[in-house]
Amino acid sequence: MCGIVGLYLKKKSLQNKLGLYLSGMIDNMSSRGPDSAGFAIYNNNRSKKFYKYSLCVNDKKTSDKFAKDIIQHFNDIKLENISDHIVVTTSVLHQKFISYLQTNFKDISLVGYGKSIEIFKQVGNPKKVIKKFKLEKFSGSHAIGHTRMATESAITVDGSHPYSTGEDECLVHNGSLSNHNNLRRQLLKKGKKFNSLNDTEVAAGYISQKLSEIKSTKNTLKDCLSNLDGFYTFILGTNNGFAVLRDEIACKPAVIAENNDYVAVASEFQAMAHLPNVNKANIYEPEPGVVYTWGK
């Protein structure tokens, strides 16, 4: 099953409510995915110079050591602890940062990085997960969320969505892919790295690879229609906004509500029933095999 949600705010004045609205959406979708939950928040307010690295640290000891060591190693480091995640804001480029992490802190997993994205995910009931990360306090321009009913791989943080395999990119998925093992092998040859045996991580890696080659979200997702085999409704988040794609059989649900204030996407309408004026919004289902995009 799994539940996916996405919210793009058209009105700037609503940005401080992004987390609040999204927490309601994820909460309502916990019936579709009780095993784990995750969300990605895009906030473009910070300076273009800085990167944000979202890290998941499972034990306190590592967390303390990391906080001590990294400040000595790099100059401009700002740390923010949110539950078992740490968001590092720094001007250090990702190649340098990731290689430091891989050599010195193998137990810390990099959940995602970029100039505007922050990602949080954890196993457990979605209601508890969003409470732990205090999702309702986040603000930003757009966000994506996921509630997981595990089918393809184990219930771990690495097996949870959203998957981020490129700068400011992330993917959530409802469905299952049947050619992910083949695709993973092909992508490994091209130098992509994977942290889990999950099918969605492969789709995310494939999309990142294609995005770097063809530079267009729309064409990248169109390409998925011929190269990803299986069932899917995807929400792909980028720095500018998000995109939605359903496979051509379209047995995985999706509904979109759009008005002058926001665009909301979810697996079921009940996920968005709490949004303001949603009953008067333009509500429709995305057509199978058609790419929908929002954002600049």
Next chain:
Amino acid sequence: MGKIIELNFKKNSLRKINNFLQNINYRTNKRDYTIKNPSGQHAVCAGLKEDIIVKIRGHVGYYCGGMNQKAKIIIDGNAGTGLGENMMSGTIHVKGNVSQSAGATAHGGTIIVEGDASSRCGISMKGVDIIVKGSVGHMSGFMAQSGTLLICKDAGEALGDSIYETVIYVAGKTKSLGADCIEKKMNKTDIKKIEFLLEKGNIKKLKPNNFKKFGSSRKLYNFNVDNVSEY
């Protein structure tokens, strides 16, 4: 009949509301009920058995009016997957759009959709009449066995795939026909049936001659000894 409760999802649970509506004494005088704040919940008005009218103000989730008998359910909004699934009789009238598999396996009664229906509308239907004033998505009428599907606008890909004895009427364009589904010649019975459905759906702009008829060519569902190697 139990105590009258407020049919408002902000005040009562789905189970309480459904339980109340499912156990109405047929001798009661009150026949009209209104449900407020459904907020896309699933299984609203499932399993109703009495000749009552229920108006739902707002959008509903999956399987609304499933297994319905006798009741008239009016939805002032959109409906999710499996509207009127396995309905036996009565009417479901949706003012907005409906998601996939509307009227799945429904045996009788009428479903009227003012807007569009998504994919697999009338999948495996077994006697229900479905009137869609807009268009339907792909694989509508899949394995449909009996009853009528009237589509006032267009039909998506693979209409009537593996169809049995359901009759499909389409006023607009049909993207493609599924396996074993063919266009058929209209006869007097068809014209009468379309007139009956147009009246039921209060559709004044269309006449029976605006429609094309589709049904089974009956090549797929009978055992044919010449095709034994194919089975």
